[in-house]
Amino acid sequence: MRIIDSDLFSLALEQLRDVVWVVDREGRIVSVNKAAELIYGYSRTELTDMRVHDLRPAEAVASIEAQLKKAQEEGILFRTRHRRRSGESFPVEVSSRRLYHNERELVVSVIRDISIRDALEAELQREHQELLAAHEELLASEEEIRQQLDELLQKEEFVRRLAYHDSLTGLPNRTMLMEYLDKELTTVRADAAGGAVFFVDVDDLKTVNDNFGHSCGDKIISLIGADLADELGPGSLVARIGGDEFVAVMRGVSDRRTVEQAVARLKERICRDYDLGMCIMNISASIGIAMYPGDAQTAEELLKNVDMALYEAKREGKCTWRFFDAKLRTAVFENMVLKQGLREAVQRKELHLVFQPLLDSRNGTIAAFESLLRWSHGDFGPIPPGRFIPLAEESGDILTIGAWVFEEACRFAARLRDLGRESIRVNVNVSPRQLAADDFTAGLLRTVATAGIQPGQMELEITETALISSMEKCVAKLADLRSAGFHLALDDFGSGYSSLTYLKSLPVETVKLDQSFIREIAGDPAQQRFVRSIVHMAHGQNLRVTAEGVETPEQLVALKECDCDYMQGFIFSRPVPADTAMELLAQGFPQLMVSAAENCEDKAS
Template sequence: MESNFGYAGTSAIGVLGLIIVWLVVKYYIKSRMEEQSRQNEARIRTLIKKLRSCNKANHIICNDEKLLGEESILAVFNDMIDHKVEAALCNSKELISLAAELAHLGPWKYHHEKNLFEFDDQFYIIYGTDVAREGSFMTREEYTRNFVHPDDADMVAAEVEKMLMTTERRYITELKHRIIRRDGEVRTVFVRVDVIKDNDGKIQTWYGVNQDITEREIMEAALHNSREMLSLAAELAHIGPWKYHQQVGLFEFDNEFYAILGTDAAREGFFMTSDVYRRNFVHPDDVWIFDKSEVEKLRSVQKRNYSYQFEHRIIRRDGEVRTVAVQGNIIKDADGKIIKWYGAIQDITEQKQAEAALCRQTEKIRRIAYTDVLTGLSNRAHLNEWLEGELEQACCGKSAGGVLFIDLDDLKTVNDTLGHTYGDAIIVEAGKRIEKEVNKAAFVGRIGGDEFVVILPGKRDRQYVAVVADKMINAFCQDIEVCGESFHLSASIGITMYPDDGETAEDILKNADNAMYFAKNSGKNCWKFYDADMQAAAYEKMLLTNSLRRAVENNEFELVYQPQVNIADGVIVGFEALLRWNSPEHGIVSPARFIPLAEQNGLIRAIGTWVLQEACWFARRLADNGWGNIGVAVNVSPKQLCADCFIDSVRDAVHNAGILPNQLEIEITENVMIASLKESISKLEELQSMGIRLALDDFGAGYSSLTYLQQLPVQTLKIDKSFIDMILVAGSKKTIISTIVDMAHLMEMTVVAEGVETEVQLEYLAKSHCDFAQGYLISRPVPEKEALQFLAHR
């Protein structure tokens, strides 16, 4: 058939046709062959009579300007049948490959890093079982042991090793082997495998499809036994063979060809020009494929044996639109003259539909891979790809824009106190509010936790981006109601402009993240544009972290001690040990600055262990001077308490210093419970059983609740300084202190007031029956020598 060089990827005999062949041939081969022979002979002789009675016949069946005889015409049609068989035989292997790829009878994927196959129910149908029985994952060894026929096991193993050892970037292979189904039946499967590796030879994807070809194997063996059977298969498979008569410019079609077009030769005739075929059957949108210039390209190919393939749509006589695949073969003699031009068409509508379904499934998988499950927004993978694309355009001067890095403030408190159900609902609502405040061209994604990113493409104006950021801040200032509860949250936003603030997506997001932290450190609920100073601050933070790593071994830390007194009589009852760092590079560094760094980088455990040891030795020196009844309190970081070795480190510190356990008091804050309340309580109870005293520090500063107080095995409650400051403010707020004291006493706890700085505060605490006080009114934190002197004078 005249055409261009499009690729179809089909073959002459469909798998469905082969199945029909076997079923029919088994019962009707003999009678069908005889009937076909009679029909062919009658049809040919009828045609001869028509041709002899028509002047045009001289131009149709002439060779060297001589009318062919009856025997010659019979030879021509026998030659047509031969070519049908040849086309079918030449392309049966290609058809099997295509059927295995598109049928998806048993898809699977191999996870190389885990040495596991992944199967589903569609795959297990071939093996007479299902996922419920076998599981979704299976090792190579388990698959071989459970299903592969013992005689084929070595062959399968060798093929797998060959796939593993290949150095090709993409390695596609096929094999077949026997299996033993769960019901004991031996079957044959055809396996198509696709292995893709990266530049370093590491496997990226490895997947394939298995198909039960037992019946096909039997049918192929039958087809090879006789030429007549193969000819019958071509007819029954509804393949439409054709031949082109070069001398007269006519196609020759038969009923098998016309069956695909919803008609027959009696209506259309056995011969047809290209124009008539195109006008009667080709879909109008595909007519261009049959352009004469494209035909000339086919004629001009220099190869002596040339095959081509393409697809086009047809409109059947019943009006149905179908898709056919055309395969043609051109054979030339030594002088380049065409001596044969023949081929076949096949209806591939269902295959095209399968391909479309596969594309839809692939797109669905892509959406899943690029979508955040909780919010339905884009995820980090999609963000990186999208932003990289924007930056590529920006490098060419075709694009620019702003990036907003949004972090919800204090959402962790909600998760820790009410559970992740509430937190997740807030995150979903936050995503909706963000989407509402931007235009449709903006990219909105959630990249993890409570962090969102908004990209505003084409927005070079910083003022416009600032307006959008303001709208975001205002959106979060409105209460969020989820699960029947109302929450007031805020957000901190960092802003970068691309391509000015970074050459890569990683740089842009990193700088936006830095800007967001500056916004958070500026009091939260605000936005900040990134600038070079922020990068300098990030660099300084890195230097500070490096210095912090050397601080312990270089003896750069020091403990100072702040006394605690009994409010009733002024007697010293204990000291709180406080950490100080005097760095050679950075000078005196505030704990508020270096403690968070130590927690972020895992250094807090080593520092905390040193603090415990030094505080215990101070307690020992107190006891040696006759003050064994005075305890030393040590603050413990949540990271320390979570460590498996924490209990041992406390026990070792007490034992090595030779003090009584009740001389040491461990102070914890409410956020110590965040990681795992049950585990934290278990460790605290173990410390209590050792005789260690426990105190809850900064009570009221966090999300305080009676639930914590009732569950925690603490003997001391320390009221946060923010409450003590209320004493100096007129109003009813200061009565909260009396309430806290009364509540603690009812729970048999002693109460320590932190941050006492005035006599007025001390007097009010005394009236409220608070037990102990600590603050500048009594003493600032002092080194050990001064603490001992203070104690002696007191």
Template sequence: MGFWFFKIKKYTRDLQKSESRYRDLFENASDLIQSVAPDGTILYANRAWRETLGYSEEETSKLSVMDIIHPDCLDHCMATFESLLSVEKTARMEANFQTKDGRTITVEGSVNFSFENGRPVSSRGIFRDITARRATEEALKRSYEFSKTVIDSMNDAVSIIDVSDYRLVGVNRVFLEELGMKAEEVIGKTCYEITHDRDTPCALPDHFCPLMDTAAKAQYASVEHIHRGAGGRTKYVEVSTSPIVDETGRVLQVVHVSRDITDRKRAENEIQQLAYYDTLTGLPNRTLLHDHLNLTLAQADRSKEVVAILFLDLDRFKDINDTLGHPFGDKLLKSVAGRLRDAVRKSDTVARLAGDEFVMVLSGVKDAEGLPGFAQNLLQELALPHKLEGREVYSTGSIGIAFYPMDGKNVDHLLKNADTAMYVAKERGRNTYQFFSEEMNIRAMERLKLETDLRGAMKRDELFLHYQPQMELSTGKVIGMEALVRWRHPERGFVSSGTFVPLAEEAGLIVPLGEWILRTACAQAKAWQEQGFPPLRLAVNISGLQFKQPNFVDLVEEVIMETGLDAGFLELELTESIIMENAAESIEVLTDLKVRGIHLSIDDFGTGYYSLSYLKNFPFDRIKIAQSFVRDITTSSDDAAIVEAIIVMGKSLDLKVIAEGVETREQLEFLFARDCNEMQGFYFSKPLAREDFTRLLQEGLAREGVCPFRVS
């Protein structure tokens, strides 16, 4: 009896230890564990369960499972429990529980029943809180749906490509529409099967093109392609590629966003054409000539060859323009350009610098002695009649020739020497050619002396400004003035601006000279305002070298701030040739000036052979009709038609139009009748010194609008 007693006692202790061990395991488990009686009473809940739902151990003992199950999933849970009442098995389930403070949590886990004598005595549930995970999944789902909606609503074509085999795994609506294909025709194909032939270097599936290679390295990439679209139509697209990586950083797929840039490329090509080619003749312009000539000189230097530069200027071209009109002159220039092109090899360069100036670059010259014969034949060809509009027009040319490396080592030096030789040819009777020689430097030395004097002119106060009034035709009021520089030389007397301004350009003095003019004019305009005179618009001419300075906008802003002149009273005048040398950069600089409130004007409009329809892309306020057109508007039907057209087109683009060089009553009446906005010229007033302009203001002309030349 004693043996069995101790045996039973030991078994009981072992059982208690086992139950205690299991209870400790349950109590300290991270999962939510509960035991529920068949009537729903909670028999036991571990610490994780109690802490998650917010109940104490005492409160838990008074709870029913109905108290913690969310009403929305009560039926689902009860159905699960009932399905287990008659079978000994475990069921997976997901449910929503309510915490003590009213929050809803989502749990997943397993539930089974314990049976005694075939009857259920309790159910055990082991759950894990998956609330955060479910929230993340829902957020991802919403994000995916949002992303899909956004991608499908994009105007760009989007495709997703597997990096392992280049095959498309997803595309959006625009992608399919642009290809004219259905999703099933695209998905699963390599991206190169729908790419234009020009992209075939990347066509092999095992050969990464630079774009895919960059994306495969988990980097953003962008490149331009030509794609074949519906009906074989080709277009330019800009493809931006972004990688899709897994948690280890390995690239799985790449997303291509293809934007149709055909219109942009067309515009870029047009701008390129305008920036590097003469719009009238199609020949390279000055910028492209410099590029070609630099390359030619570098090649000649390596091969020790001679390069010939021919600078050609048509003789008395201005007379043709004045008598037959600028449109006729344009036709002549195009005819001359064609003859020059036909006279050289394809490897040579023919460029138009400006007006009637052309440059020919002959590379690989083996025998310089053959150049006289070439030049003479060229002159004879140019002298042949040009058949234009049913009439024969005769024109000759003067040619200056310089050789590399004998006459210069760089582009500017060679062009300058060839230009010098051309002027000598002009002086010797025209319709001839002239080689550059050192003797020509005698005149250059004279110019150098004048240049030296000009360098000190500003320091010695020899330079000063005149101001020419600008009149509003409809009211007769003086509404502006143009600042014009003058030079009183101590020995030579007054030096024409037509002499020293081009010299300043060549000598590199135009930038400091232009800054002095701008600063002096703005200060004077502000001084007049402070004296109580009505504020007038101040027009200042800007040279090409000034405009190209990288700090030009900053300089203008600095001058305005230092002088105190309101930017709205300053107008900068630029010629067509200046802004067209680099159209894209010019637009950027002009826009920068425009946003500062500065007015912008096209000076000498019509002499640069550029299209007004193109100039609408520039933020100009005013067009100034060139004096060469105004001079003969009452005697030349061609000039009259040109002026009328400029006024009409200017107004259609909401631009003010001002005519310069008005010298007669007839010219004034012509402009008034055509509704020209403004004018300036000797008929109204010559350029006035500061004191004289002050007297004009004092007499009340600008203030009262009293003008003896007003047309009514």
């Protein structure tokens, strides 16, 4: 018969995670293993000076005696509660046996701390009950779910409609225009009559927006769009392809004099005084004209040529019109000058960043700053971003400029960190060409390391145009950026065909609603319901929602009611230099948010 090594057995007891103790008839603890120290919080010396009742909560002492006696006799498991040194009561599972040693009656017990197991079982039970409740709710509301699904499909169809129409004017957009021109040129090549294309650009609309707000500018845009469509009639197409740009197609004309008469009527119709409520402002427009098929054989070429004619009209003083001519290369030359200037802008220190705050809609504190690029050309003065950024993208200089922008934004983030405000993100717009670069992620990581900041201080804003070329590759690149710690936002959501369905595949955290959703939200209940549904669906996918272009208190209240997470716009601040942005940190805008919240409560009551 093998003799068990008592030292070995004692060593084994010391390794157990469960408590093993021996108590005498009076309940005094005679011996314990090391696990007792860990679980109860007393030292072994303290435990051997204690009685078992000292480790039981008061409510458990009265009910345990009969259960304990039966367990000692039959060796069964039973559950009770013990108490740690901290006073915390916790559940245990106890197995006890009476034994005799040297004519002394003792009880040996094995005690297992089952608090984690009980918590897990309780959580599972709770989740089970929730699942049962959810299942019953689903069964009880099948018709309601079907109706909600129909509404979602209708809203998705509305979003899809945005692929072909401008949300502000209701006119066709660039996508529909290009398809229309492709069909028209195909028809013309089959010996049908040609036509004319007018590129209409509203002069100095930026001045209106800067001085009176975008709502006034939007009113002018809507009126001009309606005038163009009415003047040209149902046989023509009028599209809005940009902020202040329209393209009109007049079919079935080939005589230049007829076109001149038509454009003269257009000019007279749209170049007039506009009542903006607070004042009457005279608005003019410049028009470029190209004839097809004589001036171009493709839709792209036709738009390119009519664009050249437009810039020639603007160069000659605006509020005028010009036909495209094969010798017309002024606009092309200007583009070449700007492209060359962009290559030297960084070295000449002509580029600088301004910053616009994004506000937390809960309390009005600044949650982030969007960094925006500005260019003050040495000869031409300030160049609008919408003018030079596409040129930089086209030439490839956007890679160098984009890297400089990110470096400057990281320096700004470092200043925030030095103030102890590293939780405030710095947003940077990323162009399609930057995103497609192989070393894009590695370059960003090097830059944040050089600046001494964390990737989590930066949020990259991606437009949906950056995703069009290759969704699969872009999603993989975005996933790498998320893994590296950068925050990601989908910018200008709703400006094109932004389907909520593909958001599931994008590793973004934030959706930035295009300004077109915000402009009419205060006065249009249907628009507000639609925005609310987008916010609700975005929240359902764990996405935050930022509203851009917030300019009025009414818009602010409406967006609060829609549960938008963040807001950005002139009502808070225009884009400002870095030093001014730092001053805004101490200010915040809590009163605006409080007022908006009170308005929401008043409406609810």
